[in-house]
Amino acid sequence: MANTKDYARSKEGSNIAKIVVDRDLCIGAASCIAVSGETYELDGENKVVVTNANEIDDATLLMSAESCPTKAILLFDKDGKQIFPK
């Protein structure tokens, strides 16, 4: 069973409905924080947690997921389809 944490997103006009952090993959490199410190922070285990899933637009959110060197951030649309990684 993958050690993942789900964060629902309800930002108006957004195509992304859920952010998932795979905690087994996350190495705390914090590249996502560099892209969006408004959305993420590191917890006591040096893993990324989402503090505000609705703060940033879809393009920036996608950029934050793409920046991860271990592809630990997954994005899903409203139908539950995985948008990233493709």
Place this chain on the structure above:
Amino acid sequence: MENYKYLIVGGGAAGTSAAETIREKDATGTVAIISDEVHPLYSRVMLSKPNFFLGKIPFDQIWMKGADWYKTNKIIFLGGRTVTALDAQKKIVTLDDGKRLGYEKLLIATGVRTRPWNVPGADKKGIFSLRTLEDGQKIMEAIKTAKKAVTIGGGFIGFEMADLMHLAGLDTTMILREDYFWQPTLDEASGKMIENALIKNGIKVLKNAEVTEVVGNENVSGVILKDGAKLDCDIIIVGIGVVPPNLNFVKNAGIETKNAIIANEFLETNIADIWTAGDIAEYKDLLLEENVQLGNWVNAREQGRVAGLNMVASNSGNVGTKTSFKFVSFYTTQGVGISIAFVGDVRPLPDRTIILRGSPESGSYERILVDAKGELVGATMINRTGDMSTISKLIENNVDITTHTTDLGDANFDLKNLLTKQ
């Protein structure tokens, strides 16, 4: 001769990020990447991570871009090639196979190479450094049969590889020249915390130590230290820093270099239509107001993006559209139950004040560096990475902390309060 509107030397994080950005902004301009490696972009960061090495993360997770990505985005990938000459007047690059490529805009993002380890016997089998995927695969193969490991160097690679060797079941000894870890960037108390965590996990640490000779026949069987002691081992991992690759083609073209390639805050070199990004860029840092060179994934990606934006923006000739690179850098790592993070500028210069947060005894210890002007410039954190994003924002926003030094030193004070006060 083939001609490209945008030519990128280097297929790593910076070069690929630049190509991606260029394609977003210019749908039709021709783009080519020249890479000395044959692979599409992979995660160099993952190479030193135990979960990847020990097979807990599937191997294919390492690929950041598939071959189809280049095709879909019409980015020509010229793998396994290096640049031997650059004519900046005629705007022509020559490759090692003699092929000549014309360009309009050129990005040099070659990355760096591992520093060679020059001790007698360092050419024996069983000695590895870590930069490429092939290096990683060789180490993965070697640890299947190796029993006793020695790691050389007290930096990130040494730390992560020692953790990895130990997790793989090898009897592991770390050898570092310094008195403690990350001397002088960290204080001794922080260094001691790292050392204690390593020792607690069964890793031996030899400080003030240096290898004078590697012994063995064809394969390494041990090392001799400067105090004469001999240590048996059948694998050595060397992590003693990085050096630039051969930059003759850059220098011969009249591009200014120092430790690496000099660039301004727009990542432009001194030669028109040539940019640089990533580990090889020695760029003007707007926060520090001096030229710096940084080596990490996050930095390389972001610099590639900025260089790509500026390469496209230069087409219009509109100076006002240039993007400057402004970024609070950081490094993080974890292993043996400890997390280490550096944020911003962590050099302990004489005119800087250091505010301590937490304590080594409590197992969570941070040093916040404040410059002579009273501005927060950086922080080092042991088991306190939760403060990282807030510290980064405080640096970026130039938050005046002169009246809050007591708060900063209070481990229970939430640093976010300082952000909202602005």
